[in-house]
Amino acid sequence: MEPERFAQYLEEKAKPQVRELLTQYGPIGLIWFDTPVVITREQSTELRDLVHSLQPECLVSGRVGHDVGDYGSLGDNQHPAGPLQGDWETPCTINDTWGYKHYDENWKSVDYLVKLLVNCASKGVNYLLNVGPTAEGIIPAPSVERLKAVGQWLKVNGEAIYGTRATPFPYDFDWGRVTCKPGRLYLHVMKWPGKRLLVAGLRNRVLGARLLTDGRTIVRCTQTHDAESDYHLLELSLPAEQPDPDVSVVALDIEGEPQVEPLPLEQPEGSVLLPAHLAELGGSAELAIDRAGVVSGWKSEDGRLSWQLRIRQGGTFQVRVQTSMEHGNPKALGNHEVCVTVANATTRGLVGCKDAVTDAPGDHGNFVESSLGQIQILSAGLHTLTLRADRIDKEAWAGLAVAGIRLTRQH
Incomplete structure (x- = not known):
């Protein structure tokens, strides 16, 4: 679209509709713009300011352009490689397409969706899960099934996702991901190791650990430190079988704020x-x-x-x-x-x-x-x-x- 035509569209179509949405439908929590590449920084700022002038509590997505939104947005189905500074989200589909496509039956598994949720949370990124309703406003049954399954996982493990911060470790572990809260790490185990989980690089004293699956199963922990190589190793004794078929979470209570090896570190398996x-x-x-x-x-x-x-x-x-x-x-x-x-x-x-x-x-x-x-x-x-x-x-x-x-x- 030519810049002149876009400017006309912005003034005559987009802004009036934004004003209508924010004045006639009650409190709005978020407007998710997906603006074209021709938008200028001034135009992006005008859209953001219009939203905030009408509803100060309404968030403006990062896709409004030029980094003037209230938070950042990654690319479509783009997963973060490491923790990001600031507030971010990534928009992802449940199948291969956006919106409703009658021919797209390639639905992602619950296991995949839960692990993607965990991966995003471990990077400090919000997970925006897209659903495509039909022309009648009905969310397809496969989407509903997957949303309910992810919701069921969150009922058990939600404390390891909601209100957490990104992993303090500078890298991912082969066995899974980590989120944290003050005085606590959450070890999201994606590949169940059997009876023993080894975590390298944690310098804090561990006070205790339990599985979130039932909240009662205590996990025995052993810490060692090799002074010559300055290598810290934590060993957790786990049940032989994985409690959750998708991702099982160990809540690890530690002394103080997380202190970890800041550099890439050789893992126990070499x-x-x-x-x-x-x-x-x-x-x-x-x-x-x-x-x-x-x-x-x-x-x-x-x-x-x-x-x-x-x-x-x-x-x-x-x-x-x-x-x-x-x-x-x-x-x-x-x-x-x-x-x-x-x-x-x-x-x-x-x-x-x-x-x-x-x-x-x-x-x-x-x-x-x-x-x-x-x-x-x-x-x-x-x-x-x-x-x-x-x-x-x-x-x-x-x-x-x-x-x-x-x-x-x-x-």
Whole structure:
């Protein structure tokens, strides 16, 4: 739409309808704008101010444009990679489309929806779950079934979602996610480990733990600290079987505000995850991290990513680089030659669309995980790992879209 036509629409259609909605239908909690790219900052501000002048308590969504809304909005079905500063939400569908589509029967499972809710809460992001009513105003039965199931999970585990803050840890755990309140952590266990759950990096003294499933099952905790590597480890004794088929929650009472290892840390099973959003960007001035936590603008060899990490003890590690295949299109990813250096050791390899596909957050389609071989880290403690590009595939329109690096100890 041309700017002139949009300005006419804004004055003659949009603003009058906003005024009607806010003056003739009682208290309104939120207006969710989804404005076009042609809107100017001045026009976005005018819309926000109009809403607040008519109903000061009414929220204006971040999609009003130019970051002038009352909170931020991620992209459609976009999942946050790490905790975000400020107030945010992500809008997501229950099937593959927005609104009502009679042909779309590809409904997401309850397990998927609960885990997405938990993932968003662990990043401090509100989860906006979209439903598409029919022309008669009826919400389809599959949507109702899923909403009720998520609601049932929240009846049991709601205290681990409502009123919580984002995880204090700088990374996700393979077993699940973490939310917190003052003096308490909530461990959302997505992959039940059997009788023992190991949590690395928590420095606080643990006062007690219980399962939220019944509120009575006490979880026995053991804490250890290796002074040489400054490695804190918490062991929780759990039932052999997972209490909840989707996500089971352990409420962990701690002394004081959460204090955790601030750097990526080798996990008890021997892996270290280095997400892109924790990297220091260097070299090319074009490098940036998008809201999904993926590197953008890496389209020349003049760029690098660096992480600090903590290793429990020296050893040999398999190196895998995760890259993003935007919207599932291999042409966005391309094939790049990269090198990884840590502790004076280097390994090189090809990062590209022919490698193994893993799950990915939202609109970035699939992540691709490429193996660069093995690298040796001789000593425990702090190290710096650097990723550089030897050759960038110029035909890949997304450039070198790095999502992270995973190190896995070889036994």
